Amino acid sequence: MKIVRWVSVILGIVPVSSALMAADGPRLMPKSCQSKTPLIGVALPNTTNPYYVAMRQGFIDGAKELGFQVNVQIANDDNEAQLGQVQGFIQQGICALALNGVKSGPAAAEAAAAYKAGIPVFTVNVIVSEKDLAAQHAEIVDYVGADNFAGGKQIGEQVLKDYGPDAKLVIGIVTEPNEIPTVQRSNGFKSVFSGNPNVKVVQEVNGLVKPDVSLQKTTEMLQAHPDINLIWADTGPAAQGALRAVKSLNANAKVYGFAISEYPIEALYPAAAAQEPYEYAKITLKQIRDYLDGKDVPKQVLRPLKIITHGKPAPGEVG
Numbered sequence: 001m002k003i004v005r006w007v008s009v010i011l012g013i014v015p016v017s018s019a020l021m022a023a024d025g026p027r028l029m030p031k032s033c034q035s036k037t038p039l040i041g042v043a044l045p046n047t048t049n050p051y052y053v054a055m056r057q058g059f060i061d062g063a064k065e066l067g068f069q070v071n072v073q074i075a076n077d078d079n080e081a082q083l084g085q086v087q088g089f090i091q092q093g094i095c096a097l098a099l100n101g102v103k104s105g106p107a108a109a110e111a112a113a114a115y116k117a118g119i120p121v122f123t124v125n126v127i128v129s130e131k132d133l134a135a136q137h138a139e140i141v142d143y144v145g146a147d148n149f150a151g152g153k154q155i156g157e158q159v160l161k162d163y164g165p166d167a168k169l170v171i172g173i174v175t176e177p178n179e180i181p182t183v184q185r186s187n188g189f190k191s192v193f194s195g196n197p198n199v200k201v202v203q204e205v206n207g208l209v210k211p212d213v214s215l216q217k218t219t220e221m222l223q224a225h226p227d228i229n230l231i232w233a234d235t236g237p238a239a240q241g242a243l244r245a246v247k248s249l250n251a252n253a254k255v256y257g258f259a260i261s262e263y264p265i266e267a268l269y270p271a272a273a274a275q276e277p278y279e280y281a282k283i284t285l286k287q288i289r290d291y292l293d294g295k296d297v298p299k300q301v302l303r304p305l306k307i308i309t310h311g312k313p314a315p316g317e318v319g
Helices: 050-066 079-092 107-116 130-135 148-163 180-191 211-224 236-249 277-292
Strands: 004-009 012-017 039-044 069-074 096-099 121-124 142-146 169-175 199-206 230-233 254-258 271-274 300-303 306-308
Touching: 039 050, 039 079, 039 277, 050 069, 050 277, 069 079, 079 096, 079 107, 096 107, 096 277, 107 121, 107 130, 121 277, 142 148, 142 277, 148 180, 148 230, 148 254, 148 271, 148 306, 169 180, 169 211, 169 236, 199 211, 211 236, 230 236, 236 254, 277 300
Parallel strands: 039 069, 039 096, 096 121, 121 142, 142 300, 169 199, 169 230, 230 254, 254 271
Antiparallel strands: 004 012, 271 306
8 A cells, every 4th residue: 555645835735655755765965065064056947037037046045044055057948058067066066956957858867967976956846757867767855846737727717717617718828848847737727627618729839938939839829720719828938928929919818827027917917826936946955954954855845826816926926
């Protein structure tokens, strides 16, 4: 019988099977961890997205509070560059790696490089592919991020609240199909409409989590399907690009999605789910501190999302 442990997280309880808990074997503990101020390597995809600007600051501030040093490296959305940065961390002799991979699949190689060098790996936001991680014979200690499926589901429920259960909806989706968190968000959103004969999804496009690409792809989607009356955008940059496309075409569609940084809710953008990457960074560092102190560390910490239906996200609340 599978044993289930319950891991308490702030504002929620997340059930995690014992198979997903941190290994009971010897902990990876590089000699550098014995320093009074251990050095943590932090690998982030970019700082063009406000999400990662907030996360970077969370790592900097959290390190000061917990007695760490941090070396934050930015990959500019290049998987090979991020792998090189992780290899640089290994040469530098970091105590632990905090990894927000550029992509879920390639991030497994980055996690494996650190793991095989005896460095514990803590992941945040972008989930590393379990299949690719297993193929690399590597493990991670911990993942911190949003409860993405729940966030997508909450926005889907908000759509039904706004339109009514019998509304006829023709939906277009702006996503990133190669990322596990965005797939989870869209699956959560679509689950609300499962079996509803009044709702159909006519197209999904890849906005690459970039406003300009999302603008182009949404424009093309709306031109191909002018009957679309609702767009689901599962990242802030996707929502930003989709909203620009709707306005430029004067389309008969509203955009629901993850939050555009500090952008107010309006008639064409009625609801958004906001994450708190600044807090995710600080939680990740707290997990590292607990691990170094010999405490039990859960394999997964999922944070609830803030659903915004009026006003605008606070600084640091982004999609």
